[in-house]
Amino acid sequence: MSELKSPDAWERFFWPIAAAAMLLCVWHYSVLWTGTKIFPSPLSVEKGIAELFHKHVLWADIADSLRRVAIGYGAAVLVGVPLGLCLGWFPPAHQVVNPLLQILRPISPIAWIPVAIIFFGIGDPAAIFLVFLGAFFPIVVAAVSGVSSVPLIFRRAGRNFGLSNFQLLRKVVFPAAMPQILVGLRIALGIAWLVVVAGEMIAVDSGLGYLVIDSRNSGKRYDLVVAAMLMIGVMGLLLDVAFRRLEKMKSVRWGFRNAA
Amino acid sequence: MSLAQAGLAATPNGYKLRAKQLGMIYYADSKSVAALEDINLDISDGEFICLVGPSGCGKSTLLNLMGGFLSPSSGSVTIDGEAVTGPDQRRILVFQERGVFPWLTVEGNIGFGLSKLPRAERESRIAHYVQLVRLQGFEHSYPSDLSGGMKQRLQVARALAVNPDILFLDEPFGALDSITRVIMRGELLRIWQTERRTIVFVTHDIDEAVQLADRVVVLSSRPARIQEILNIDIPHPRNISSSRYLELRDELLKQIGLAYEI
Amino acid sequence: MRVPVWLRPVLFLVALLVIWEISVRMHPGLILPGPIAVLAGLEELLHHGLLLKYVVASLFRVTWGFVLATITAIPLGLALGWYRRGEMAFNPLSQIFRPISPLAWIPIAILWFGVGDLSSIFLIFVGCFFPLLLTAMSAVHNIPAVYIHAGRNFGLSSKAFVARVLYPAVIPQLLVGMRITLGVAWLVVVAAEMIAVNSGLGFLIVDARNAGNRYDLVVAGMVVIGVIGLLLDFTMRSLEQIRTFRWRSSED
Numbered sequence: 001m002s003e004l005k006s007p008d009a010w011e012r013f014f015w016p017i018a019a020a021a022m023l024l025c026v027w028h029y030s031v032l033w034t035g036t037k038i039f040p041s042p043l044s045v046e047k048g049i050a051e052l053f054h055k056h057v058l059w060a061d062i063a064d065s066l067r068r069v070a071i072g073y074g075a076a077v078l079v080g081v082p083l084g085l086c087l088g089w090f091p092p093a094h095q096v097v098n099p100l101l102q103i104l105r106p107i108s109p110i111a112w113i114p115v116a117i118i119f120f121g122i123g124d125p126a127a128i129f130l131v132f133l134g135a136f137f138p139i140v141v142a143a144v145s146g147v148s149s150v151p152l153i154f155r156r157a158g159r160n161f162g163l164s165n166f167q168l169l170r171k172v173v174f175p176a177a178m179p180q181i182l183v184g185l186r187i188a189l190g191i192a193w194l195v196v197v198a199g200e201m202i203a204v205d206s207g208l209g210y211l212v213i214d215s216r217n218s219g220k221r222y223d224l225v226v227a228a229m230l231m232i233g234v235m236g237l238l239l240d241v242a243f244r245r246l247e248k249m250k251s252v253r254w255g256f257r258n259a260a
Numbered sequence: 261m262s263l264a265q266a267g268l269a270a271t272p273n274g275y276k277l278r279a280k281q282l283g284m285i286y287y288a289d290s291k292s293v294a295a296l297e298d299i300n301l302d303i304s305d306g307e308f309i310c311l312v313g314p315s316g317c318g319k320s321t322l323l324n325l326m327g328g329f330l331s332p333s334s335g336s337v338t339i340d341g342e343a344v345t346g347p348d349q350r351r352i353l354v355f356q357e358r359g360v361f362p363w364l365t366v367e368g369n370i371g372f373g374l375s376k377l378p379r380a381e382r383e384s385r386i387a388h389y390v391q392l393v394r395l396q397g398f399e400h401s402y403p404s405d406l407s408g409g410m411k412q413r414l415q416v417a418r419a420l421a422v423n424p425d426i427l428f429l430d431e432p433f434g435a436l437d438s439i440t441r442v443i444m445r446g447e448l449l450r451i452w453q454t455e456r457r458t459i460v461f462v463t464h465d466i467d468e469a470v471q472l473a474d475r476v477v478v479l480s481s482r483p484a485r486i487q488e489i490l491n492i493d494i495p496h497p498r499n500i501s502s503s504r505y506l507e508l509r510d511e512l513l514k515q516i517g518l519a520y521e522i
Numbered sequence: 523m524r525v526p527v528w529l530r531p532v533l534f535l536v537a538l539l540v541i542w543e544i545s546v547r548m549h550p551g552l553i554l555p556g557p558i559a560v561l562a563g564l565e566e567l568l569h570h571g572l573l574l575k576y577v578v579a580s581l582f583r584v585t586w587g588f589v590l591a592t593i594t595a596i597p598l599g600l601a602l603g604w605y606r607r608g609e610m611a612f613n614p615l616s617q618i619f620r621p622i623s624p625l626a627w628i629p630i631a632i633l634w635f636g637v638g639d640l641s642s643i644f645l646i647f648v649g650c651f652f653p654l655l656l657t658a659m660s661a662v663h664n665i666p667a668v669y670i671h672a673g674r675n676f677g678l679s680s681k682a683f684v685a686r687v688l689y690p691a692v693i694p695q696l697l698v699g700m701r702i703t704l705g706v707a708w709l710v711v712v713a714a715e716m717i718a719v720n721s722g723l724g725f726l727i728v729d730a731r732n733a734g735n736r737y738d739l740v741v742a743g744m745v746v747i748g749v750i751g752l753l754l755d756f757t758m759r760s761l762e763q764i765r766t767f768r769w770r771s772s773e774d
Binding site for chain 1: 612626713751
């Protein structure tokens with residue numbers, strides 16, 4: 001904002017790489033200077049990543065984590081979006097249900113584990129349930145908010161053209177609320193990714209989260225711990241980027257500039 | 261062109277729209293505010309009526325009542341002899357801004373009310389109205405690519421596509437710059453003369469009213485009553501420097517109570 | 523008879539509780555407790571003074587972690603956001619760190635801080651740091667250019683500019699980001715306590731289950747977590763509503 005001149009195109013790549021390089025140097029030298037035996041250096045982490053890839057462990061774990069996210073998140077979307085649309089459409093209904101939602105929402109999915117285990121036992125279904133919980137609330141909130149912020153003009157125009165209630169919901173309210181719903185879906189996806197990793201550290205025995213815990217427990221392989229963490233970060237970022245692409249396609253078309 | 265084709269055939273009881281002793285009272289907190297009082301208005305088929313009045317006087321309320329978006333506290337509105345009880349495809353409202361659906365293309369918007377028609381007819385109608393409002397070349401564009409004037413033309417096209425009897429326009433050019441506004445007035449008149457409908461047009465712009473309307477209905481400030489109805493007896497195209505035009509304009513300014521020397 | 527508006531959600535909740543209680547009674551031997559058992563559990567915790575102790579412990583950790591993250595991430599984020607190159611440099615890195623669940627930092631936390639309070643505070647710190655950093659950067663971005671120009675136009679010194687234009691301009695968005703991040707912190711503390719410490723509400727849930735399947739205490743703990751999380755959110759929202767911070771609404 002207050003620079004000497006506008007950054008050039010090449011700088012878009014230069015600066016992040018420079019920052020990353022600086023970070024790696026600091027990391028490398030800290031490990032060297034403190035003489036730690038346990039905490040890995042960047043090089044050993046790199047070797048660790050290669051090792052994980054070679055052993056095919058990484059692909060399996062990534063696949064497992066993604067699978068759980070897909071099912072849990074998918075379920076949250078299928079249940080949450082229609083529910084949110086209904087609640088947004090019928091404010092009295094929302095008013096009745098909202099307090100319950102607001103009390104359940106701050107309860108970390110992790111805290112649900114004991115209850116999840118009662119219903120689902122230990123293993124995959126419990127983890128998927130946790131993902132569902134984590135994604136469900138942001139989606140409902142976004143859908144409700146999206147519907148209630150549809151301008152009255154659109155509803156009136158829809159009615160003017162003789163649309164029934166259901167048609168109105170489908171042809172006017174839903175498309176109009178879409179940008180906001182998409183933002184909520186993206187945020188929920190990020191949360192789903194966080195929850196799946198956390199859940200895997202506790203309740204199952206495969207996946208990236210489990211890899212983190214297991215690497216430490218079976219031999220203090222901190223190089224693998226950090227390697228797994230980086231993979232988690234990168235995967236999460238890729239999911240987010242992919243989703244933003246999706247948003248851009250729709251939002252720019254509709255001219256909603258504030259789909260931040 | 262026969263009278264019927266020009267849309268000037270007489271309706272059964274002679275009037276297209278009749279408002280009888282229309283009144284509207286709003287309730288806010290525990291107070292009641294009378295927005296409209298004792299509105300009596302008869303509009304003939306194919307007429308161009310302008311509603312003018314000071315800001316906030318209730319012009320939009322009257323329009324919404326006539327369109328069936330609000331229920332009157334007293335009195336009634338009948339169109340073609342039928343009481344108005346709700347919104348209907350036969351009378352379309354065009355809004356000041358943001359009325360077009362941003363997720364549909366130009367074609368999509370114009371075709372919005374046409375889903376019950378067979379495809380061939382729908383497509384030919386859409387093409388016809390794209391031509392009429394001069395948006396050729398933009399059929400597949402989204403509203404975000406259009407200028408303000410173009411968006412309003414799109415709204416008009418969408419409204420006309422369903423063949424309504426009456427068009428209600430609520431300050432449709434209010435959000436446009438003054439040059440575009442002048443152009444849009446010409447466009448509207450051209451369209452109206454090509455495809456005649458009854459038009460009820462709300463504006464706070466005196467010149468606009470005199471340039472467009474057959475009759476101008478002046479509303480007083482709240483609670484709004486019909487203060488005066490002016491007959492604009494100049495034929496189109498109207499010369500805005502002619503003495504008759506200026507006379508009528510002055511009369512209108514006087515009615516609204518504005519001094520005309522700044 | 524029309525049910526008054528405020529009563530409806532209450533009736534709804536009561537109805538759910540009744541259904542819950544009935545379902546539990548119909549299945550004797552089910553580990554899941556009914557609401558009455560949960561209430562009894564709550565009372566027991568209160569009686570033994572454990573509830574208060576655990577709530578305080580959890581709040582203590584959240585506060586420390588959140589405050590530390592705030593005072594480091596926000597100034598840093600504002601500075602980085604101000605210089606476009608700064609943001610270019612650190613945004614991608616932050617975007618990689620942000621999706622890493624704070625819990626995934628547990629091995630490192632234990633390595634650096636051992637098992638205990640410091641560990642969990644670190645986890646909360648990590649969980650809050652990146653979101654707050656990104657919020658601050660984004661808030662600077664969203665300052666309308668007109669404010670910047672006006673500030674310059676009136677010849678403000680750098681220091682005055684930051685104090686009189688920058689901070690007021692970013693505060694509404696910062697507050698929203700802080701409220702959301704506080705919610706995240708609350709989620710993290712509960713999860714972190716289930717693993718790395720021996721007091722607090724998260725610990726209560728794990729301990730209650732391990733020490734004899736006291737599910738009545740587990741669910742009681744969950745309810746308390748939900749209520750306190752709600753209160754925290756409410757408090758932050760009230761902060762947002764304070765006049766001096768509310769200026770944003772006037773410009774809509």
